[in-house]
Amino acid sequence: MLNEIIFLLCASLTLAGAVAAMMLRNLVHCALCAAGAFAGLAALYLQLDAQFVGLAQLLIYVGAIAILIVFTIMLTRGDEVRPGASIASPLWWVGLPVGALVLACLVGAIMASPSLLRLPAGAVHAPVRKIGEALMNRYVMPLQAVGLLLTAALLGAVAIGLREPRDAESKTQ
Amino acid sequence: MMASHSLTAAEEAAGGQQLLEVSMGPQHPSTHGVFRMDVTLDGETVVRLKPVFGYLHRNHEKIAEKCSYLGSIPYTDRLDYICSLTNNWAYALTVEKLAGLAAPERAEYIRVILAELTRLINHSCLAGFLLQDMGAAGTPLMYAFREREKILDLFESLTGARMMCDYMRFGGCRCDLPPGWIEQARSVAAHYPAFLDEFEALLTDNEIVRARTEGVGVLGAQLAVNAGITGPMLRASGVNYDIRKVDKYGVYGRFDFRVPLGERGDTFDRYMIRILEMRESLKILQQALRDIPEGPIMDPKARLRNLRPKPGEAYARIEGPKGELGFYVISDGGSNPYRYRIRPPSLINLTILEDLCLGQTIADAVVILGSVDIVLGEVDR
Amino acid sequence: MNGAGIIKGMIETARNLAGSYHDKERLTTVQYPEETLPPVENARTIPFLVYDGGDAAAGLRCTACTICEKECPPQCIYIVKDMAKKPDYLGKMQLHPKVFDIDIAVCMSCGICVEVCPFDAIKMDQVFELSTDDRFGGLLWGIKQLAKPNEYFQKLHRTEASEIDARREQDRRKTQAAAAAKAAVPAPAANLPPPANKGAAA
């Protein structure tokens, strides 16, 4: 019973956040509502006992992606609200088929998933240790590949960042 | 609000970047009084800086023209309120020149001693304020104030006031040294180097201080000379100009001291030059306290009231702690000056603030302002 | 080595932390209401009027010459003369102030009034706890608040006061001696106008 209530709360938080992120006028409010939706999702994961995924969701989505969005808004000064303008873009109808397509894909994938055939086991426990072991043994190559990719991205970012001050110096001199 | 939609001219100049205009002051914590900087920022970089002052204007020059010659001495205390005694001296020197008076030798020695003590106060407080601007929780400032108290005690026992001393008179000094004063002053001067060592241990090698000051706000010697910069700020840029050496006013010609010169003219040099200058001041102090003669302290020709100098004009200057402090007085033979004008080092050193700050960040602008060493009482008068 | 300067600074603050517990040099704070610094003889805050003897009205040294009023840079002194004359310490007839007000809020403690006073009548006080909740009259002091006995002056500025007292004593002796000499040789005019009168009238 308690579980259901918590689930409903988290789900409604997630949904409300998502809807608000879509509907609100103020970009910053939208971004913050999206962060709220991410947090709700993390809570859902945690409620499902998926600690690692839940915490990673929190760390990455709330801690990094939401901040990134917010930072972008601040840097580009997108906080200006044009009064009277519609929140929908003129091409809003393009979104409809796209949304329908995504939904169809998801539903199709879920329905086709073999996990639906399995009984919901009472104690599916995925401790962090197990995830770690899986990552280090079975999935070690993909992990390394991802790591390499990220390192390359980091180095690229550093290279781009390093060039800037010299430009600035030459500009002032 | 980051409001305006259309780009301003400055924004166009900055490559179409949208700029942030910030009005720092007059009630900004770092502006040393009521000083305002209208700063235009590109991100955190200063692209334009307009100093705005006058918030502390007290009409000093006009008041002095309505006061008797004597009556404006206490007002000079309030120009650069950290260094009231050097202000007194510059004004007294001008009127002495105008009225043809000469201070007796003992008075000259007293003046030198007081001026050098004032320099110690000013420079150590400046270093404290500079670090305060860098965000150092007030520790260096408190150490500077601790030492300053000892000098202020000296001032109080001699002049009766700690800051608004009102001590020098035309043709001498107001009163003679109280018994034991010289010994006390000697002990202060003897303990000061230890404090300077402590101060330097705290600051000079500190990596953060170095990072914040080195290469920040570089003032070239050419620009410094052209802009009329004086004092430690000029010498930090490597220009050898110290009025104590150039004019040898008072009895400065008798003392053996050197003028430290920087080579890069950045904020660190401005800090370091002041530390080195304090060490030289201590040398002067030791010599003056050793050699001070007995004798009268007032020119017998001098009179306190109803001073009516012959019509004429005089400009006299001294090496104040902040730079060349000059007074220009015209007499029409009356009991008050016909024209009274001050050359305040703070104001003139402040004029190049924008040149120093362009291309630096907003945090640097605050530090640079701190290193210029202004006192708004003198800037706005 | 990186960070050596920072460590040096940290050691310095630690030394001061330790020092503040045992070294008087490193903890110079005087905790004001409980402790106060010993008075400094030369210290000055605001002016007061000196009177001799026990009666402020009779013994006030001030002759209402208004030199201080004229010389005061911020113009905070206001004097109204009382035309009825009173004998001073030498027995000469002198004017005295009916009103002598100092606006303490305006006074900037420069002490020029003291320097220019030819009668040693106005001296600098050392009081500084002057705050009041009366914005208008609280800091406008009249003779009643300003007049302080010579003993008080003696207490504040011992050297200066003794010097002045000695000089006045000498003056009085001289006058007495002159009077005695005059009494011995009878003189026609007893009441010469005192010289300060002229100054006050000018």
Next chain:
Amino acid sequence: MSRLDQIFVLTGHWLAGWAPAALRPLASAVLAIACIMAVFATCFALTTLAERKLLGRMQNRFGPNRVGPCGLFQPVADGVKMLIKEDIVPFSADKTLHFLAPIVLTVPIWLAFAVLPFGRNMTAIDLDGGILFFFAIGSASELAVFMAGWSSQNKYSVVGAMRAIAQMISYEVPLVLSTVPVLMLAGSLSLNDIVAAQGTYAFGWLARWNVFTPWGLAGLFLFLIAATAESNRSPFDLPEGESEIIAGYLTEYSGFKYALFFLGEYVGLFAGAGLGVTLFLGGWHAPVKGLEWAPSWLWFGVKFAALIFLFIWARATLPRLRLDQLLNFAWRFMVPLSLVNLLVAAAWYWTGAWPFGGAAPIRWVLCAGLFIFPYHWLGRALRGPLPPPRKYSYAE
């Protein structure tokens, strides 16, 4: 296991025992929460006082000593002042966000305490991914800072918020990276396991705290710097650099909302210090054999206080960095160095299997060298090419 050591655990059990059986887990959870909040709120009050007193002493003055004996009631007076102050919200502010920001800041920071082991058997929840939880929760405070800065509609606030976010994101990387060696060598993300891994004794007397190894010492060093930056404390207090941008994102806050930010900042600092104690200083373990008689929570408290003192000490001494220097320091010094520290930890791990005896000093020197050389060169590189030393000439 002395009774004194377990006094809080036993009292908690006893108190929860009064609740009906069905509500007992809830009751003990509430008790734990209440205890943590009470203890660390008191800690907050005491730390503000201690900070001001120590700062005062380091600056050769007394610090607050007027309210109550030795100024002990100063925090009470401050609290009352904050409470009764007018709460001013700027006219153009985004009122909702302006109101929410202090709450969003404070709540997650309190949550972080849930996984810290304050003593033997004294962890509110022993999560498998305890440290992950800690960092995940901590990342929410950046959003709060942004909300505060943006909603105030003040230039200083916005600049402060930008600075704060840039700084917090940058320093989160070295903060997390510096803890990774600990996790690697303990083989667990659970803070209790990490503490347990430091519970044995080397040479029969010295506790095997992580800080007694080269990588642990370096890790603590990196961790403390990053934690200082994360909690916006001097010398990394740029977001509130009062000499530049007044109070940064706090500029438009007053009254109790300001107090909440203040509280959040200190509690965040406590969480950082608590994590530092747990990861590097052996948690609640005694430093040498023979001192275990003192209760475990006391050991935690002592180490915790020592770290807090370190933060205060640094604040009294150091001026503030500039934003570009701060970010350079994070990305070009802290991050590479914490990566190097991973290698050092690995080297330590592998050399631990060396067969010959008496290898301990060699191992130490080797691993320390592995860290010190990059430390030196990275620092050199960070400062850029060294200009010739300054010379001051003297004119006669």
